[in-house]
Amino acid sequence: xxxxxxxxxxxxxxxxxxxxxxxxxxxxxxxxxxGHVAFMTVGAYTxxxxxxxxxxxxMAVVIGAALAALLGLFIGFSTLRLREDYLAIxxxxxxxxxxxxxxxxxxxxxxxxxxxxxPLPLANITPNLPARLVMIGLLTLIAGLALWRMWRWIWKRExxxxxxxxxxxxxxxxxxxxxxILSSLFGVTIYFVGALALYDYSYKAGxxxxxxxxxxxxxxxLEKLVRSPWGRVLKAIREDEQIPRALGKNVFWYKMQAFMxxxxxxxxxxxxxxxxxxxxxxxxxxxxxxxxxxxxxxxxGAGNNAGTLLGAVIFWAYDALTRFMLPAIVQSxxxxxxxxxxxxLNDERQGAFRIMVIGLILIxxxxxxxxxxxxxKEELTLGR
Amino acid sequence: xxxxxxxxxxQKEPYPLLAAxxxxxxFGGIKAVDNAEIQVAQGTITGLIGPNGAxxxxxxxxxxxxxRPDKGRVIFDGEPIQNLRSHKITQMGxxxxxxxxxxxxxxxxxxxxxxxxxxxxxxxxxxVWLQAKLVKREERQLRERAMEVLESVGxxxxxxxxxxxxSGGQRKLLEMGRALMTNPKLILLDEPAAGVNPTLIRxxxxxxxxxxxxxxxxxxxxxxxxxxxSLCSRVWVLAEGHNLAVGTPAEIQNNPxxxxxxxxx
Ligand SMILES: Nc1ncnc2c1ncn2[C@@H]1O[C@H](COP(=O)(O)OP(=O)(O)O)[C@@H](O)[C@H]1O
Ligand SMILES: [Mg+2]
Numbered sequence: 001x002x003x004x005x006x007x008x009x010x011x012x013x014x015x016x017x018x019x020x021x022x023x024x025x026x027x028x029x030x031x032x033x034x035g036h037v038a039f040m041t042v043g044a045y046t047x048x049x050x051x052x053x054x055x056x057x058x059m060a061v062v063i064g065a066a067l068a069a070l071l072g073l074f075i076g077f078s079t080l081r082l083r084e085d086y087l088a089i090x091x092x093x094x095x096x097x098x099x100x101x102x103x104x105x106x107x108x109x110x111x112x113x114x115x116x117x118x119p120l121p122l123a124n125i126t127p128n129l130p131a132r133l134v135m136i137g138l139l140t141l142i143a144g145l146a147l148w149r150m151w152r153w154i155w156k157r158e159x160x161x162x163x164x165x166x167x168x169x170x171x172x173x174x175x176x177x178x179x180x181i182l183s184s185l186f187g188v189t190i191y192f193v194g195a196l197a198l199y200d201y202s203y204k205a206g207x208x209x210x211x212x213x214x215x216x217x218x219x220x221x222l223e224k225l226v227r228s229p230w231g232r233v234l235k236a237i238r239e240d241e242q243i244p245r246a247l248g249k250n251v252f253w254y255k256m257q258a259f260m261x262x263x264x265x266x267x268x269x270x271x272x273x274x275x276x277x278x279x280x281x282x283x284x285x286x287x288x289x290x291x292x293x294x295x296x297x298x299x300x301g302a303g304n305n306a307g308t309l310l311g312a313v314i315f316w317a318y319d320a321l322t323r324f325m326l327p328a329i330v331q332s333x334x335x336x337x338x339x340x341x342x343x344x345l346n347d348e349r350q351g352a353f354r355i356m357v358i359g360l361i362l363i364x365x366x367x368x369x370x371x372x373x374x375x376x377k378e379e380l381t382l383g384r
Numbered sequence: 385x386x387x388x389x390x391x392x393x394x395q396k397e398p399y400p401l402l403a404a405x406x407x408x409x410x411f412g413g414i415k416a417v418d419n420a421e422i423q424v425a426q427g428t429i430t431g432l433i434g435p436n437g438a439x440x441x442x443x444x445x446x447x448x449x450x451x452r453p454d455k456g457r458v459i460f461d462g463e464p465i466q467n468l469r470s471h472k473i474t475q476m477g478x479x480x481x482x483x484x485x486x487x488x489x490x491x492x493x494x495x496x497x498x499x500x501x502x503x504x505x506x507x508x509x510x511x512v513w514l515q516a517k518l519v520k521r522e523e524r525q526l527r528e529r530a531m532e533v534l535e536s537v538g539x540x541x542x543x544x545x546x547x548x549x550x551s552g553g554q555r556k557l558l559e560m561g562r563a564l565m566t567n568p569k570l571i572l573l574d575e576p577a578a579g580v581n582p583t584l585i586r587x588x589x590x591x592x593x594x595x596x597x598x599x600x601x602x603x604x605x606x607x608x609x610x611x612x613x614s615l616c617s618r619v620w621v622l623a624e625g626h627n628l629a630v631g632t633p634a635e636i637q638n639n640p641x642x643x644x645x646x647x648x649x
Pocket of ligand 1 (some may be wrong): 415436438439
């Protein structure tokens with residue numbers, strides 16, 4: 001159980017990170033990227049291949065993120081001047097090309113055999129008690145900060161969009177408080193499990209701590225950025241790019257920066273993904289991964305970093321719940337007697353069924369709350 | 385460097401702030417702008433009028449390079465700008481507004497205004513991190529200035545509302561204020577009075593005169609003749625994409641060709 005929850009925490013961190021990159025591109029800048037997984041692939045392969053060659057892991061990640069950003073530059077240069085749908089099409093194509101390169105350039109990537117036995121961070125250490133306590137302390141710090149930020153935000157409702165803007169506030173609502181309590185419970189559970197896992201140190205526990213630290217730093221940095229004048233230009237581009245153009249902003253270059261930075265973040269997520277998998281196959285980077293990020297961003301509310309984090313939590317909570325509950329329901333005799341056709345839902349079909357239900361949930365969400373869980377309802381009524 | 389004073393006198397005096405000549409633009413078969421020219425003298429309020437579909441808006445798009453001209457030259461502040469990208473032109477001090485006001489709906493009115501300011505330290509990715517203090521201070525100063533401008537266009541009480549919640553007329557005002565935030569030498573206004581109520585039109589006109597006295601030059605497209613007559617010292621008339629007449633408002637009003645273009649068909 002502890003192991004599984006640690007796995008969940010790492011997955012949430014990785015997908016939150018990955019989706020935050022997309023949120024910067026789409027949620028804040030309005031760039032439609034249907035090939036986000038390409039950045040992750042580049043980040044993952046670069047990190048593992050370079051670190052296998054003896055390059056320090058940290059440096060390998062930095063190079064991986066830089067190469068992902070470079071891929072963004074490359075895609076952006078050819079499409080960002082064109083109409084926005086070109087970007088959508090080209091990104092789909094590029095992500096497939098990247099995956100096919102990973103599959104077929106066997107000399108470089110070992111193709112379908114996958115890359116194994118690459119160095120993992122914090123893997124071959126046996127921390128003594130003080131070191132483990134420091135780790136637990138760090139985890140406590142992150143958990144505390146997250147909870148504090150969340151509740152302050154629920155209470156004061158600082159929907160502030162500007163730098164010092166205290167405006168556009170609204171009152172705390174019952175639903176936001178319930179959501180806060182649920183999130184707190186989840187957070188506290190993960191915290192205790194995480195602390196326990198760190199105490200009996202294992203590689204995955206270390207990876208969890210590392211991924212959570214990186215996630216916290218990235219969220220903090222992104223929040224600072226999107227509230228800065230730099231972020232204001234991105235939001236302006238999302239709303240109507242002719243306006244920043246008329247006001248002297250180099251729209252193309254800002255789009256490029258958002259695209260590259262989002263790509264670099266996805267590249268870092270790729271490194272963590274590889275470390276979690278410990279063996280990297282091209283099949284880990286299928287188009288579905290991109291759409292998982294889209295689900296997460298849409299679920300939480302586009303243009304909202306906290307929403308993206310929440311989206312990742314819900315996505316994985318759903319995954320975990322259905323993974324265990326669905327087989328139990330299908331096998332239960334009570335359900336069988338009421339609804340015999342459930343037999344048809346065998347193991348293979350269950351996977352597809354779970355994805356289908358996600359689709360259904362998204363449709364319902366779009367009907368009931370199109371702005372996403374943390375999105376602002378008022379924004380829907382605004383004219384163009 | 386040696387001939388500094390001479391260069392200044394020869395540059396400033398005889399040349400207009402904005403001069404365009406031989407501008408052409410066709411959309412498919414339609415010649416929207418056909419060999420049109422304009423000159424806007426420093427410190428003036430110049431009008432641009434013409435019947436609907438005369439090509440006035442297209443002309444603005446060509447001047448600001450929102451649409452690339454097929455042919456022609458545009459000189460602003462002594463430099464050719466017809467090959468510059470639009471944002472560069474704004475950075476040089478020529479800003480345009482849109483006929484159908486465009487606002488950043490899901491940003492606050494204040495944020496719309498702040499976007500207008502030029503050379504913001506915080507618009508550079510690295511400086512957000514390296515000069516955080518300066519960015520914050522600039523932001524505070526910009527807010528004060530934005531508030532002043534908002535007051536002058538009567539939107540101060542709306543500063544914290546979503547821009548998308550403004551009415552059509554208010555959007556025009558916001559757009560004008562936002563353009564002003566760029567600290568331009570020349571503002572191109574495309575029908576600033578359209579959709580604005582009459583009392584407010586008077587106020588806007590007073591504002592424009594005030595800003596003009598502070599040294600800003602205006603080029604205004606407008607259908608409201610009262611506005612043109614009361615503001616402009618010189619009026620250019622465009623019809624079917626080319627220049628029909630130019631002169632003082634009184635001259636234009638009595639020009640038979642102009643009357644024909646407006647009433648004729
Ligand atoms: N983007 C465009 N594509 C095709 N035709 C256009 C476009 N913009 C303007 N036109 C045409 O050019 C002519 C001039 O339009 P416009 O400049 O908007 O006139 P005005 O602003 O003087 O009313 C019109 O016939 C219009 O239909
Ligand atoms: Mg027009």
